[in-house]
Amino acid sequence: MKLLPRLTLAFALAISITFISTMTMTNPATAATPAPIDFQSHYLTSAEDRLAIERLLNSYTTAVSTGDGKTFATLLLDEQVAFMAVRGVTDIASNDAAPDTRRYADFYQGVFASGRKLEQAFFNVKISQDGALAQVSLDFITQEAGTQKGGFGWKLLHLLKVNGQWKIASEFYTVRALPAAH
Template sequence: MKTAITILLLFVSLNFISAQQTSKDKEEIHQLLNSFMQSIVKKDSVTFNSLFFEGNVNWIGVIKEKSQAKRIEVNPSIVKNYFTSTYTSFIQSILRNKKSEEKFENIVIQNDDAIASVTFDYSFWSEDSMTNWGNEYWQLVKINGQWKISSVLFSIEISKYYPKS
């Protein structure tokens, strides 16, 4: 009987410790998201670049079907409904613009102590006007105790064609 109680207490303790770590990781990931958004507003490329994995990072945007149809209507020579880029190119474009902001809503985090995925709805703003919006998916890795972005995938609905309701 004592052995069963000891095993039960050990199991409960391990689950409690695991839950505490998961909660701490989620707080750290929320801080990463906030740092990302703030570095855009503040045009802080040093902080922005520090949020990313030092190896290859995927950066892919895919234009949603309705917006792509409108783009083709305006310019029939448009073929691709996607683009690839880098986070360094993205922040450089932010530095050239007068005022930019990206807002996140409906954030969902799934993680263990080494990897995580984050999904959310985003809207991108330039000069206080929404330019595009959609869904965004990040893959994260925990390197030397710090969460880093290793992949960014996002859909794009163009606001001038389809404003966010």
């Protein structure tokens, strides 16, 4: 009779040890954590889309450099897109109101309605795309033609592919005066 309780105890102990070692080998917390994913390798991109985005950027600088506001407007999703210069390098001043980010009309006035002849170039262009959404990060210089006057900064463009065409859905950029030539 004493043998049965000992076997039962030994059996229960063996099951407990097996259960504990199984739990440590297949810890649910670690089993539920997937392996790290290289997300960018899973983005939907194509060489055709990249070329189309590069053409849009070329049209952008050409329109600014030729003063062609009508062509520039065709690059936008619409004229109410978020489009704003972030002046200087400090925080955006707020008087308890949200900043107005739909400032395309200001850009249009300064670039296309000012009567100034401008030249613009983009540098360090980085394009990221996933399907119908793309982001472009770039540095730019805009100068009054034939002078050293102008500005430089960094732009972030968000693009959407609508009816097979890439359109600017938002643009935010910093701008500072070009250093004086010596």
